[in-house]
Amino acid sequence: MLMQRSVLKRLLLVVFLFPGVVTAGSDRADPLEGYNRVMFSFNDKADRWVLKPIARSYRYVTPDFLERGVSRMFSNLGEVLNVANDLLQGKIGQAGNDGGRLLINSTLGIAGFFDVAKHAGLERSDGEDFGQTLGMWGMGEGVYVVLPFLGPSTLRDAPALLVDSVFHPIAEIDHVPTRNQLYGTGAVSARADLLDAEKLLKGDRYTFVKDVYLQRREFLVNDGEVEDDFGDDGYD
Numbered sequence: 001m002l003m004q005r006s007v008l009k010r011l012l013l014v015v016f017l018f019p020g021v022v023t024a025g026s027d028r029a030d031p032l033e034g035y036n037r038v039m040f041s042f043n044d045k046a047d048r049w050v051l052k053p054i055a056r057s058y059r060y061v062t063p064d065f066l067e068r069g070v071s072r073m074f075s076n077l078g079e080v081l082n083v084a085n086d087l088l089q090g091k092i093g094q095a096g097n098d099g100g101r102l103l104i105n106s107t108l109g110i111a112g113f114f115d116v117a118k119h120a121g122l123e124r125s126d127g128e129d130f131g132q133t134l135g136m137w138g139m140g141e142g143v144y145v146v147l148p149f150l151g152p153s154t155l156r157d158a159p160a161l162l163v164d165s166v167f168h169p170i171a172e173i174d175h176v177p178t179r180n181q182l183y184g185t186g187a188v189s190a191r192a193d194l195l196d197a198e199k200l201l202k203g204d205r206y207t208f209v210k211d212v213y214l215q216r217r218e219f220l221v222n223d224g225e226v227e228d229d230f231g232d233d234g235y236d
Helices: 007-017 033-061 064-088 092-107 130-136 157-167 176-193 205-221
Strands: 144-147 151-154
Touching (some): 064 092, 130 157, 130 205
């Protein structure tokens, strides 16, 4: 599903941009760990035997400029949800930025194939979803849970995925084969983006993904204002 197509990409983005935020192990309770590890293993095998080979073939036959353009097009569709959740969170300025990106890239950018809005000073945001909106409204994240095919989530974020999926532009397409093809293409495009970055997943993959996911979600819900786990670093 497109709503979770960039989850791992965002996890790995944390490692690139904020390597210090990834702790060696999480002290958060994981009461569903037994189930979660089984589902994580299932998802990992499904990816290894199905999605990853398709993504490799897609990358092999697709020119770089076309691959990047397709990725931007799916990202552009996500701006619809960004704007909606911006407004639900009262982020009027960010809603204007994301709405401007959607308008410019959908027209001058040829359905988002080109990021024209960036050159107009409208930078892409971290993105907003209904799970973040619920978090901003004060709802706790609940326990960590791994969903079939969709991957890491929480008891707060999992139902919110359904809300986001219902209002995603692709869900509005009545022709089922076309809608499914777009979902499939989006998943393959997102997976291809991760082929080079996945080498960062080392050690206990389950613990790594869980820790980074939870810290990333905290970062997003609090708009970057999170407590680090390292105490006073000696800087003012």
